[in-house]
Structure formats: C-alpha cells, structure tokens
Amino acid sequence: MKKILISGAALLAPLAAFAQNFNNTYLIDVADTGGQLANYAVTILSVLIVAYFIWSVISYVISGDDKAKEKARTHIIYGIIGMAVVFSIWGIINVLQNVTGTDGATSGNICPPGTTLQTDNTCQ
Numbered sequence: 001m002k003k004i005l006i007s008g009a010a011l012l013a014p015l016a017a018f019a020q021n022f023n024n025t026y027l028i029d030v031a032d033t034g035g036q037l038a039n040y041a042v043t044i045l046s047v048l049i050v051a052y053f054i055w056s057v058i059s060y061v062i063s064g065d066d067k068a069k070e071k072a073r074t075h076i077i078y079g080i081i082g083m084a085v086v087f088s089i090w091g092i093i094n095v096l097q098n099v100t101g102t103d104g105a106t107s108g109n110i111c112p113p114g115t116t117l118q119t120d121n122t123c124q
Contacts, residue, residue: 035097042090049086053079 056079060072115123 035093038093039090042086042093045086046083046090049079049082053083 053076056072056075060069060076063069063072118124
C-alpha cells in the first residue's frame with residue numbers, strides 16, 4: 001500500500017510544481033496510456049479465453065468416457081465465466097474512458113472547478 005501511495009505522489013508531483021498555471025496534459029497523457037495498456041491487456045485476455053473455450057469444446061467432443069466429458073464440461077463453464085468477466089472489464093474500461101474523456105483518440109483538457117480552459121490548453 002505504501003508503494004502505491006509513493007507512486008501516486010510521484011505521478012502527481014509535477015502538478016504541484018505547476019500549481020499556479022495548472023496544465024493537466026501530463027495527467028491526461030498518463031490516463032490515455034493507462035487506458036491503451038488496459039485495452040491491449042483485455043484484447044490479449046479475450047483471445048486467450050476464447051481459445052481456452054474452443055479447446056474445451058473440442059475436448060468435450062472428442063472425449064470418449066464420461067469422466068473426461070465431465071472435466072471438459074467444467075472447463076467450458078470456466079471459459080464462459082472467463083469470457084463474461086473479461087468482456088465486462090472491457091465494457092467498464094470503455095465507459096470510464098468515455099466519461100473521463102481519455103479515449104485515446106484526442107487528449108482533451110479537464111479543468112478543475114473555478115478555472116477555465118485557455119487557448120493555449122492551460123487551465124487558469
């Protein structure tokens with residue numbers, strides 16, 4: 001927990017240095033990068049879980065005895081649960097990116113309350 005707090009403080013330290021002229025493009029870039037990494041991770045997990053599910057179905061079809069079919073059926077259920085979890089995470093990431101405006105397409109500026117966005121993309 002202490003490492004997380006120190007890492008968070010290190011990420012937000014540049015904001016304290018520019019407290020008078022708040023420019024949050026750094027924070028938006030960090031959020032964009034994190035969102036892109038999360039999307040890549042979810043894509044890789046999706047491919048792996050679908051491959052696991054297909055392999056389980058093939059194992060079910062080619063298995064001869066009831067014990068092997070039961071084991072394959074259990075793996076099919078695990079695959080379905082895994083797909084539901086991964087696709088739910090993907091949906092939550094997309095909702096959070098759309099709500100915060102960090103969808104990776106264009107970095108928008110989010111100004112804190114009491115400030116306005118200037119033409120040079122700074123909040124004052």
